[in-house]
Amino acid sequence: MITNMGGPPRRQRDLGRTLTSAAGGARRLDWVLIGSVLVLGAIGSLLVWSATLPGDGGDPLESVDHLVRHLAHFGVALVACLVLAATDYRTVRAYAPIAYAVSVVALVLVLTPLGAVINGSRGWIVLGGFQFQPSELAKVGLILVLATLLGEPRDGETKPMTRDVLFCLLVMAVPLALVMLQPDLGTSLVLCAIFLGMLTLSGAPVVWVAGMLASGAAAAFAVWWFELLEPYQVDRIATLMDPAADPQGAGYNSAQALIAVGSGGFDGTGLFQGEQTHGRFVPEQHTDFIFTVAGEELGFVGSGAIIILFAVVIWRILRIAQGCDLPYPRLLCVGVASWFGFQAFINIGMGLGILPVTGLPLPFVSYGGTAIVANMLALGLVLGVNSRDRGFEF
Numbered sequence: 001m002i003t004n005m006g007g008p009p010r011r012q013r014d015l016g017r018t019l020t021s022a023a024g025g026a027r028r029l030d031w032v033l034i035g036s037v038l039v040l041g042a043i044g045s046l047l048v049w050s051a052t053l054p055g056d057g058g059d060p061l062e063s064v065d066h067l068v069r070h071l072a073h074f075g076v077a078l079v080a081c082l083v084l085a086a087t088d089y090r091t092v093r094a095y096a097p098i099a100y101a102v103s104v105v106a107l108v109l110v111l112t113p114l115g116a117v118i119n120g121s122r123g124w125i126v127l128g129g130f131q132f133q134p135s136e137l138a139k140v141g142l143i144l145v146l147a148t149l150l151g152e153p154r155d156g157e158t159k160p161m162t163r164d165v166l167f168c169l170l171v172m173a174v175p176l177a178l179v180m181l182q183p184d185l186g187t188s189l190v191l192c193a194i195f196l197g198m199l200t201l202s203g204a205p206v207v208w209v210a211g212m213l214a215s216g217a218a219a220a221f222a223v224w225w226f227e228l229l230e231p232y233q234v235d236r237i238a239t240l241m242d243p244a245a246d247p248q249g250a251g252y253n254s255a256q257a258l259i260a261v262g263s264g265g266f267d268g269t270g271l272f273q274g275e276q277t278h279g280r281f282v283p284e285q286h287t288d289f290i291f292t293v294a295g296e297e298l299g300f301v302g303s304g305a306i307i308i309l310f311a312v313v314i315w316r317i318l319r320i321a322q323g324c325d326l327p328y329p330r331l332l333c334v335g336v337a338s339w340f341g342f343q344a345f346i347n348i349g350m351g352l353g354i355l356p357v358t359g360l361p362l363p364f365v366s367y368g369g370t371a372i373v374a375n376m377l378a379l380g381l382v383l384g385v386n387s388r389d390r391g392f393e394f
Contacts, residue, residue, distance in 0.1 A: 028387035029085065029383055029386065029387055030316055030320065030382075030383065030386050032316055033312075033317065033320075033382070033383070033386075034383070036309050036312045036313050036316070037376075037379060039309055040306065040309050040310070040313075040363075040364040041074050041365070043302075043305075044290065044362075044365030045067060045074070046271060047286075047290050047294055047297075047365065048070045048290070048366075048367045049063055049066070049070075049272075050271060050272045050274065050277060050278075050293055050297060051277055051285040051286035051293045051367075052367075053277075053278055066286065066367060069367075070367050073369040073372045074372055074376075076373065077372045077373045077377075080373060080376060080377055080380065081377065081379050081380035081383070083380070084377060084381060084383075085379075085380045085384045085387065086384070087384060088384070089328075089329055089332065089381065089384045089385050092381065093144070093147075093148055095144075096141075096148045097148075099140065099145070100141040100142065100144065100171070101141075102137075102141065103134060103137050103138040103140070103175065104138070104141075104174055104178070106125065106134035106137065106138075107175055107178035108178060109125055109134070110122055110123060110124070110134055110135075110178075110182065111178070111181060119359065121182045121183060121359070123135055123179075123182045132369065132370040133368075133370040134370075135175075135179050136187075136368075136370045136371050136373075137370065137373075137374050138175045138179070138187075138191070139191065139194065139374060140377050140378055140381075142171075142172060142191060142194060142195070142335075143194060143198070143332060143335035143336060143339070143378065143381070144332070144381075145171055146168055146194070146195065146198050146331070146335060147328050147329075147331040148328065149164060149168050150164065150199065150331055151202070151326070151327035151328030151329075151330070151331045151332075152328060159202065159204065160204040161205070164204070165199065165204050165205070165208045168195070172191065172192075172195045175191060176188055176191050176192070185358055185359075186346065186359050186360040187360070189342070189346070189358070190342055190343050190346075192216065193338050193339070193342035193343075194335050194338050194339050194342075195212075196213075196216075196338070197334055197335065197337070197342075198331050198334050198335045201331070201334045202327065202331055203327070253282070253289070253357050254350075254353050256281045256283075256292075257282055257289055257292045257350070257351050257352075257353060258353045259276055259281070260274065260276035260277065260281070260282050260285075260289075260292040260293075260295060260296040261295030261296060263275070264295045264296040264297065264299040264303070265299050265300070266299050266300045266301065267298075267299040267300070267301050267302075268295075268299030268300075268301070268302055269296055269297055269299075270297060271297050271298065273297060274293065274296040275296075276292075276296055284359075286366070287361050287366045288347070288357070288359050288360065288361060288366070289350075289351055290347075290351075290362050290367070291347060291348050291351035291352075291362055291365075292351045294306055295351065295352075310340070310341075310344045310363075314340060314341045317333050317336055317337040317340070317382050318334075318337050320333050320382055320386045321333035321334050321337065324385065329385040332385055333382050333385055336379070336382050339363075339378065340363050340378075343360050343363055344363055346358055347360050347362040347366075348362070363375045
């Protein structure tokens with residue numbers, strides 16, 4: 001009996017459908033957003049390599065080890081990003097409570113003997129040679145659960161009402177309190193920025209948004225008035241007001257960061273040629289102060305390019321949010337944009353000496369496995385929304 005008359009074999013047709021589907025999925029991805037992030041990652045790899053180059057008498061393998069680890073982290077994170085982008089965001093939504101619960105449990109474990117103190121904060125879990133920072137993953141969990149609660153009002157309502165906002169406050173307060181117990185002021189501020197950004201654009205009553213802003217201002221005043229800050233935090237704020245007041249003490253980090261950025265001039269001293277960087281004058285330069293490496297070695301041109309790339313990333317994410325028909329995916333994008341925008345602003349401002357030192361890495365650029373994975377997971381959520389919720393054009 002003759003079969004397949006007038007058409008290709010079945011396996012060939014199936015392969016054709018698979019390739020067509022894959023090509024269609026690739027076309028629906030926002031390649032401007034992906035390209036901007038990959039360029040930031042490439043720049044970050046070079047800056048990490050330069051920042052970890054040894055000084056006189058140092059081990060030359062140290063910088064190679066940091067570079068290899070950074071590239072490995074980024075590679076694993078990129079794979080996770082693409083897997084999440086290929087997953088229907090409605091499937092991811094079903095696991096939002098689990099992601100949130102796991103992140104909270106991890107934050108609790110940080111405060112047990114499993115937690116390790118690094119740079120004055122008990123924010124890490126160290127098991128053998130493996131270590132990770134749960135507060136970074138908590139940002140992803142918080143965005144997922146807030147998008148679910150604010151994006152799906154109950155009883156047929158079209159926007160969040162008072163009871164929804166109150167429940168979201170409780171949900172946000174749990175990881176916020178655990179992070180503040182570490183203590184990690186920088187991550188606490190990021191969590192608040194995520195919550196405020198998502199609440200503002202969720203359609204919640206304006207009185208709640210105004211109330212959150214007023215409460216934040218009142219809380220900041222109360223913390224300062226009743227001297228609830230740690231001594232080192234007070235010193236950082238005082239240093240911001242007068243960087244030259246204690247250049248060898250509390251103001252050392254800020255002073256050295258300003259010297260490094262200022263010495264770069266317009267076009268920089270050249271990659272791997274920064275005297276401040278290779279002299280190790282700026283502490284934690286491959287993580288928290290990575291922007292100072294760009295300022296010194298790439299100058300105004302290179303550091304300005306990094307800022308422009310971040311602006312493109314935020315713009316593309318918000319464009320994707322604007323194109324969403326449903327509130328849940330739109331709020332996912334808003335939460336990620338609030339996270340990246342606020343954290344980049346704080347990190348760059350810290351490197352320029354216009355904001356206090358808070359210990360926040362620069363997304364996609366700074367060294368740090370957990371932070372890179374969390375950043376790329378958030379990017380994967382956005383790409384998944386763009387490829388499924390609605391068509392997107394340049």
